[in-house]
Amino acid sequence: MNGKPTLPALGRRFFRPTWAEVDLSLLRANLRRFKARLPAGVRLMFVVKGDAYGHGAVACAAAAQRARAADWFGVSSVEEGVVLREAGVRLPILILGSLYPFESFLAAAEYKLTPTVASLESAKRLAEVSRRLGREVACHLKIETGMGRIGVSPAAAVEVLDFFSRQRIVELSGVYTHLSCAETSRVFTRNQLIRFKRVLRRCPRGVIRHAANSGAALRTPVSRFDMVRPGLAIYGLYPGFDPILSLKTKVIFLKNVPLGTSIGYGARYRTRRPSRIATLPIGYADGIFRGLSGKGWALLGGRKCPIVAVTMDMIMIDAGCAPEARVGDHAVLIGSQGKERISASDIAKILHTIPYEITTAISSRVPRVYRS
Numbered sequence: 001m002n003g004k005p006t007l008p009a010l011g012r013r014f015f016r017p018t019w020a021e022v023d024l025s026l027l028r029a030n031l032r033r034f035k036a037r038l039p040a041g042v043r044l045m046f047v048v049k050g051d052a053y054g055h056g057a058v059a060c061a062a063a064a065q066r067a068r069a070a071d072w073f074g075v076s077s078v079e080e081g082v083v084l085r086e087a088g089v090r091l092p093i094l095i096l097g098s099l100y101p102f103e104s105f106l107a108a109a110e111y112k113l114t115p116t117v118a119s120l121e122s123a124k125r126l127a128e129v130s131r132r133l134g135r136e137v138a139c140h141l142k143i144e145t146g147m148g149r150i151g152v153s154p155a156a157a158v159e160v161l162d163f164f165s166r167q168r169i170v171e172l173s174g175v176y177t178h179l180s181c182a183e184t185s186r187v188f189t190r191n192q193l194i195r196f197k198r199v200l201r202r203c204p205r206g207v208i209r210h211a212a213n214s215g216a217a218l219r220t221p222v223s224r225f226d227m228v229r230p231g232l233a234i235y236g237l238y239p240g241f242d243p244i245l246s247l248k249t250k251v252i253f254l255k256n257v258p259l260g261t262s263i264g265y266g267a268r269y270r271t272r273r274p275s276r277i278a279t280l281p282i283g284y285a286d287g288i289f290r291g292l293s294g295k296g297w298a299l300l301g302g303r304k305c306p307i308v309a310v311t312m313d314m315i316m317i318d319a320g321c322a323p324e325a326r327v328g329d330h331a332v333l334i335g336s337q338g339k340e341r342i343s344a345s346d347i348a349k350i351l352h353t354i355p356y357e358i359t360t361a362i363s364s365r366v367p368r369v370y371r372s
């Protein structure tokens with residue numbers, strides 16, 4: 001050491017009082033609750049892509065692995081899988097995205113990540129990689145049934161399955177599809193499943209068949225097959241499950257201002273009465289969308305206070321409903337305080353989006369603090 005102070009030596013990792021708290025015991029409880037809704041023998045792939053929807057993939061996957069509450073993990077890329085492997089995650093990991101360039105198959109094999117094959121071309125390239133490595137590698141085949149993203153069409157699947165059956169260097173260990181309307185249309189979902197089942201009839205015995213995300217696994221039992229792939233419900237962003245993330249900060253500035261005072265860029269907000277304005281050190285660079293100006297809320301003193309302006313690093317709220325509030329008091333952007341609660345789903349509704357977008361938008365500069 002050269003005697004320079006380090007953050008850990010100063011006894012803390014962050015100074016700006018803004019952080020996301022993730023409750024790993026609630027995560028484990030959600031996993032158990034989800035598993036309890038499944039018939040025995042159905043495996044659970046916990047989807048931790050997008051840094052576990054912003055909750056922190058390493059901590060979430062490690063907690064699930066330690067509790068033996070998941071059988072697989074799902075990530076979107078080799079990079080996301082490598083991060084988990086380097087952190088000591090040993091369970092099987094499926095890369096849900098299509099791999100390109102095909103050299104990434106080498107990296108996947110190196111880290112024992114199971115790649116998705118989504119075309120005949122990629123099946124052939126994976127076979128080449130296996131031959132180069134001189135060992136068998138396993139993959140899952142993705143069937144396109146209505147999502148319109150990646151995958152082999154049911155018609156083309158015949159040729160790909162034929163290719164797999166003619167060689168021994170790539171093991172087809174799973175076949176899957178993704179349901180695009182699991183929560184919105186039973187008819188569309190049923191038609192997707194019909195297309196998927198047509199392909200399954202041609203698949204070798206013993207492959208793991210999977211299709212269901214949270215909504216499908218909970219609402220459409222026939223979509224469960226051998227494994228389900230929940231994300232949303234495990235993070236508590238689905239009815240019946242407890243949200244595991246809270247986004248917190250503290251008041252850093254408070255002022256009483258007269259009627260007509262302008263607040264924020266463009267002077268878009270002007271107080272309509274003498275007001276008490278609190279400034280919170282969290283902004284759009286942390287994942288608080290500007291669209292929440294004039295529409296969203298922060299909890300302060302156990303009350304819901306309107307957000308009046310959002311800037312890159314700070315937001316201003318009307319703290320009139322929390323007259324006792326002082327600099328240093330806790331404020332909550334997602335989570336509960338007293339009897340009030342703001343969920344990621346509430347924020348998503350205000351912004352006409354989905355809760356996935358709200359939690360994945362919480363940026364890397366917001367420290368994640370884990371509680372168990």
Ligand SMILES: Cc1ncc(COP(=O)(O)O)c(C=O)c1O
Nearest residue numbers: 047096178213214229230231232
């Ligand atoms: C292929 C795939 N499977 C499963 C999931 C998990 O879905 P959910 O979070 O709705 O449970 C996702 C998420 O988008 C996905 O892309």
